[in-house]
Amino acid sequence: MYRAGKARGDVSDEIPLAHRINTIGRVGSRAFKTLGLFSLFLSILFVFLFSNYLSSERKFTQFVRSEDKESIDGRLLGHLPYSEANKEDLRDVYPGLKMHKDVIKPLFKMQMAAAKDGVEMVFLSGFRSIELQNEIFYKNKSIRNQIAIERAKVSAPPGYSEHSTGYAIDIGDKYMRKTDFEIEFAQTPTFIWLERNAAKYHFILSFPKGNSQGVSYEPWHWRYEGSVDALRQFDVANKKRLKNSLK
Numbered sequence: 001m002y003r004a005g006k007a008r009g010d011v012s013d014e015i016p017l018a019h020r021i022n023t024i025g026r027v028g029s030r031a032f033k034t035l036g037l038f039s040l041f042l043s044i045l046f047v048f049l050f051s052n053y054l055s056s057e058r059k060f061t062q063f064v065r066s067e068d069k070e071s072i073d074g075r076l077l078g079h080l081p082y083s084e085a086n087k088e089d090l091r092d093v094y095p096g097l098k099m100h101k102d103v104i105k106p107l108f109k110m111q112m113a114a115a116k117d118g119v120e121m122v123f124l125s126g127f128r129s130i131e132l133q134n135e136i137f138y139k140n141k142s143i144r145n146q147i148a149i150e151r152a153k154v155s156a157p158p159g160y161s162e163h164s165t166g167y168a169i170d171i172g173d174k175y176m177r178k179t180d181f182e183i184e185f186a187q188t189p190t191f192i193w194l195e196r197n198a199a200k201y202h203f204i205l206s207f208p209k210g211n212s213q214g215v216s217y218e219p220w221h222w223r224y225e226g227s228v229d230a231l232r233q234f235d236v237a238n239k240k241r242l243k244n245s246l247k
């Protein structure tokens, strides 16, 4: 019986009575151990909570700092600064419409591919000098009786337009000219085709709906990113877009 109990690992029967009485001391040491473990647990919890608090503090400071960065990234009313393309890098697309020389080939290639699919795109505006942008921004603004903040939602201030790089182009639909520079352009076959195919020719929509720059949706305005130089021009804009897409 005794052995059987031992074999089953039933230890309680083995403890002599004297020892059982003496268990008060054991219970005491067990309580002490539990208390020790509990305080260890408490200190771990404290360290965990405190480090969490520290990291949230850090995140908050980082957030404030990044907000600072946004205000010092050179934007003016949401638009990023762009320098004017060198005259010798510009070529005619049509008479009166110039683009950076790197854009000409892919632009016509894209237009021809669209035509093959029965879509006729027209090019409305390409390179704009800072001087011309100045005229557009200030003249149009006064015609529309808008203040600069309102105007900047639909047009960049001079020195802040992607058009001055020679890489940006405004596109229309040959058969739906009433939609030129209008939100309705988004419903034209040209826009639908562009959405599906423009990336193949390295064109992207600069100001999609809800863009991180806070510029109004411009379905007609596309920019070329098919060269390292072009990519460099739009690096800040792309970083903002990337950051926004990760949110």
Ligand SMILES: [Zn+2]
Binding pocket: 125, 163, 168, 169, 170, 220, 221, 222
């Ligand atoms: Zn444009």
